[in-house]
Amino acid sequence: NAGVTQTPKFRVLKTGQSMTLLCAQDMNHEYMYWYRQDPGMGLRLIHYSVGEGTTAKGEVPDGYNVSRLKKQNFLLGLESAAPSQTSVYFCASSRVTNRGWENEQFFGPGTRLTVL
């Protein structure tokens, strides 16, 4: 099993450009998440999805859109990139259990994005 994979690993954008980050998981997990990590800030949740066709906002959703058309994929889009979106982006997934609060997340290796 590859676990959680992210594409691309690195990207440099100019202000105003758009791009899509792809996250894929092969563990048949229902839940998927997108985080951003900035120096000294820990991880902040951007959006998450509890199933195919559903998405929800996290702590810092502005400037990002997401889609979950297939269970195994979760896409993060930046329509008009800004320098403030320079960050490392992590995708994660987790399974559904009988106790809804159980939430062991499996993370991908990250995408390092620079916006000039």
Next chain:
Amino acid sequence: LAKTTQPISMDSYEGQEVNITCSHNNIATNDYITWYQQFPSQGPRFIIQGYKTKVTNEVASLFIPADRKSSTLSLPRVSLSDTAVYYCLVVQYSGAGSYQLTFGKGTKLSVIP
């Protein structure tokens, strides 16, 4: 959102027990606590999770007092390979798949030979 506070950094010698405490004063009744480990240039990795009292697994223990306003991750007999950043995460599950997830800013643990 529940706010979490952790020490920025800690040093420990090999073979010692390390305790990292996370403060989450406004934790709600339905919230639970999870800890993750992160090495440079990698995604975080799950360590342990709990709601109250004590939880132990093969790598760590988690102590949560009765008031649940803090939690302590205990790593027994650390080695150099335990040098990493440790994150406390409070998960608020509101039912029907609705979550609020608040990571702390992380504690950088340096293990000294």
